[in-house]
Amino acid sequence: xxxYIQRRLxxxxxxxxxxxxxxxxxxxxxxxDPLDSYIPPDxxxxxxxxxxxxxxxGLDQPAVIRYFFWLRETxxxxxxxxxxxxxxxxxAIQRSLGPTLLLMGTAMVIGIGxxxxxxxxxxxxxxxWLDTVLTVVAFLxxxxxxxLAGLIGLYFFAxxxxxxxxxxxxxxxxxxxxxxxxxHLILPASIIGLNYVASTMRYxxxxxxxxxxxxxxxxxxxxxxxxxxxxxxxALRNALLPVVTIVGxxxxxxxxxxxxxESIFSWPGMGRLYLDGVESRDYPLIMGxxxxxxxxxxxxxxxxxxxxxxxxxxxxxx
Amino acid sequence: xxxxxxEDDQFGGLRRQTAVISPARQTLxxxxxxxxxxxxxxxxAIVVLAAVLAPxxxxxxxxxxxxxxxxxxxxxxxxWLGTDRTGRDTFTRVVYAGRVSLSVGVAxxxxxxxxxTTLGAIAGFNGGLLDSVVMRITDVIMTxxxxxxxxxxxxxxxxxxxxxxxxxxxxxxxxxxxxxxAKLLSIREQEFVLAARAMGARxxxxxxxxxxPNALDVLIVYASLGIATAILLEAGLSFLGLGVQPPTPxxxxxxxxxxxxxxxxxxxxxxxxAGIAIVITVLSINxxxxxxxxxxxxxxxL
Numbered sequence: 001x002x003x004y005i006q007r008r009l010x011x012x013x014x015x016x017x018x019x020x021x022x023x024x025x026x027x028x029x030x031x032x033d034p035l036d037s038y039i040p041p042d043x044x045x046x047x048x049x050x051x052x053x054x055x056x057x058g059l060d061q062p063a064v065i066r067y068f069f070w071l072r073e074t075x076x077x078x079x080x081x082x083x084x085x086x087x088x089x090x091x092a093i094q095r096s097l098g099p100t101l102l103l104m105g106t107a108m109v110i111g112i113g114x115x116x117x118x119x120x121x122x123x124x125x126x127x128x129w130l131d132t133v134l135t136v137v138a139f140l141x142x143x144x145x146x147x148l149a150g151l152i153g154l155y156f157f158a159x160x161x162x163x164x165x166x167x168x169x170x171x172x173x174x175x176x177x178x179x180x181x182x183x184h185l186i187l188p189a190s191i192i193g194l195n196y197v198a199s200t201m202r203y204x205x206x207x208x209x210x211x212x213x214x215x216x217x218x219x220x221x222x223x224x225x226x227x228x229x230x231x232x233x234x235a236l237r238n239a240l241l242p243v244v245t246i247v248g249x250x251x252x253x254x255x256x257x258x259x260x261x262e263s264i265f266s267w268p269g270m271g272r273l274y275l276d277g278v279e280s281r282d283y284p285l286i287m288g289x290x291x292x293x294x295x296x297x298x299x300x301x302x303x304x305x306x307x308x309x310x311x312x313x314x315x316x317x318x
Numbered sequence: 319x320x321x322x323x324x325e326d327d328q329f330g331g332l333r334r335q336t337a338v339i340s341p342a343r344q345t346l347x348x349x350x351x352x353x354x355x356x357x358x359x360x361x362x363a364i365v366v367l368a369a370v371l372a373p374x375x376x377x378x379x380x381x382x383x384x385x386x387x388x389x390x391x392x393x394x395x396x397x398w399l400g401t402d403r404t405g406r407d408t409f410t411r412v413v414y415a416g417r418v419s420l421s422v423g424v425a426x427x428x429x430x431x432x433x434x435t436t437l438g439a440i441a442g443f444n445g446g447l448l449d450s451v452v453m454r455i456t457d458v459i460m461t462x463x464x465x466x467x468x469x470x471x472x473x474x475x476x477x478x479x480x481x482x483x484x485x486x487x488x489x490x491x492x493x494x495x496x497x498x499x500a501k502l503l504s505i506r507e508q509e510f511v512l513a514a515r516a517m518g519a520r521x522x523x524x525x526x527x528x529x530x531p532n533a534l535d536v537l538i539v540y541a542s543l544g545i546a547t548a549i550l551l552e553a554g555l556s557f558l559g560l561g562v563q564p565p566t567p568x569x570x571x572x573x574x575x576x577x578x579x580x581x582x583x584x585x586x587x588x589x590x591x592a593g594i595a596i597v598i599t600v601l602s603i604n605x606x607x608x609x610x611x612x613x614x615x616x617x618x619x620l
Contacts, residue, residue, distance in 0.1 A: 018458075019458070022458075023470065026470065026474060027470075029474055030473070030474045139601060139605070140597075140601065143597055143601040143604055144597050145596060145597075145600075147553075147557050147573065148573065148597065151573065151576050151582065151589065151593065154582065155576075155582055155583065155586060159582070159583045166579065252463065253463065256466065259465055259469065260465075260557070260558075263558070263577075264577070275469065275558065278469045278470065278472070278560070279473075281473060286470065286473075290466075293463075294462075297461050297462070301461075
């Protein structure tokens with residue numbers, strides 16, 4: 001197992017180089033002068049001085065050399081500085097990672113927990129009114145874009161009912177405490193969670209239905225086991241495998257954040273940082289965030305594969 | 319063992335009684351049995367009709383007609399869904415926005431189907447190195463969250479209708495590519511392909527007239543669900559201000575005004591109708607796609 005993990009990690013290094021090289025190349029295709037994101041073009045500055053700054057930033061070098069320069073510094077843990085503010089890219093990421101982890105972690109706990117439970121119930125009571133209601137809700141959850149759910153939630157629960165604050169991480173000018181944090185967290189986290197509920201529930205339901213039709217479930221029932229034991233030990237454990245795959249695809253968002261909800265609720269997380277970077281064409285920031293996201297995706301894939309082995313003892317990695 | 323003639327005689331009466339049902343009719347029957355799919359089809363048809371007949375359906379002369387005496391007005395008999403901050407009729411704009419959003423969705427899907435089918439057919443029919451290369455590319459594109467790629471590429475190309483269509487088309491081709499490839503992998507091993515080859519048909523002919531028509535069903539299902547996804551992504555991009563640009567109305571950029579907290583709170587009729595239009599359209603298209611999948615795949619016959 002340890003060897004397997006090592007090999008996978010070694011294999012992911014070239015993938016990271018390819019992905020970052022790809023994004024870097026894409027960013028080169030942007031029309032316009034990259035210097036413009038550092039110095040707005042409307043700012044009166046003599047051409048000679050612009051050239052000095054260009055040379056200082058290394059923007060006069062060819063793209064290939066600039067990429068390898070970025071790679072060398074990144075390998076040493078230096079992601080450079082943002083184009084638009086004097087903040088370091090690493091600093092910006094560290095500042096945003098906490099709020100995003102909190103938001104997405106809560107959303108996923110809500111979503112996966114409720115999704116699993118409802119999916120199992122829907123499968124056990126197939127074609128009942130409950131199953132029908134849950135199916136319609138799931139369809140609605142998949143068809144309702146998260147930004148619309150966010151806007152409606154903000155309008156209804158924060159503005160009309162006034163139950164929750166209209167965005168932000170904490171109340172400004174107040175010492176941070178747990179109650180205040182939770183108060184700001186619940187609404188955006190539940191709205192993101194709803195999306196996860198819908199998809200987790202659909203996958204769990206179909207996986208459970210698959211398994212419940214298997215011979216070994218009939219055998220388990222035939223030998224007189226309690227239904228709860230059959231469902232939990234025999235059916236659910238086998239149904240978890242496809243569900244783990246879908247949960248694995250959620251994981252990168254734990255670090256990547258939620259662009260729409262963070263933007264609607266002014267949540268100071270990774271998603272909003274990314275949007276900031278894109279809107280101001282802040283290339284060092286985009287590169288750094290892409291790297292973090294790519295690492296998250298690779299780690300999530302590895303964790304998913306390891307979870308398979310944990311759930312199904314027949315799967316072994318040598 | 320009965321001869322062919324005797325068998326015909328034996329079953330002849332039965333054959334005459336049961337009318338022969340063509341596969342197309344069977345599919346139609348299965349689709350019509352799917353209640354939600356039929357409702358979805360009717361609703362989707364109404365949405366499309368309203369968009370096509372926009373000048374007839376709406377009372378205002380156009381989506382850009384401003385009326386500075388009627389700014390930010392609530393719903394009334396004159397303006398069914400109220401007006402926006404320059405006095406444009408919200409209902410008119412939602413209907414006209416449907417034209418933009420639906421066309422962007424359809425155009426984007428056409429692009430992704432064209433690219434995906436071509437690459438998927440070549441990869442699936444030839445296999446080998448080309449197949450591995452294409453599959454690795456689809457892997458990379460599909461692992462990255464769609465919205466991240468969308469935002470990055472939108473930052474490069476800048477906003478606009480054409481850009482949005484191209485980005486969405488280029489983003490989504492891996493899905494039809496994989497579907498077509500998977501289908502062709504199994505088709506190329508089947509007897510009728512072998513027969514065609516034995517008769518000396520060229521590879522290109524086998525691919526185009528024997529193999530690809532068999533992949534049509536998965537493409538139709540993808541196309542319907544893909545339009546729904548494309549509409550959602552276009553709306554998301556335009557909501558962030560990186561897609562279709564005002565004054566051209568699209569459902570997404572009509573939602574964009576709600577990023578302003580006072581508009582969100584005081585004038586819900588300016589953004590909510592566009593949101594509801596998105597949900598209704600996407601939901602009905604999803605139901606149609608679901609019904610099509612059930613109808614086209616006879617293995618799921620009840």
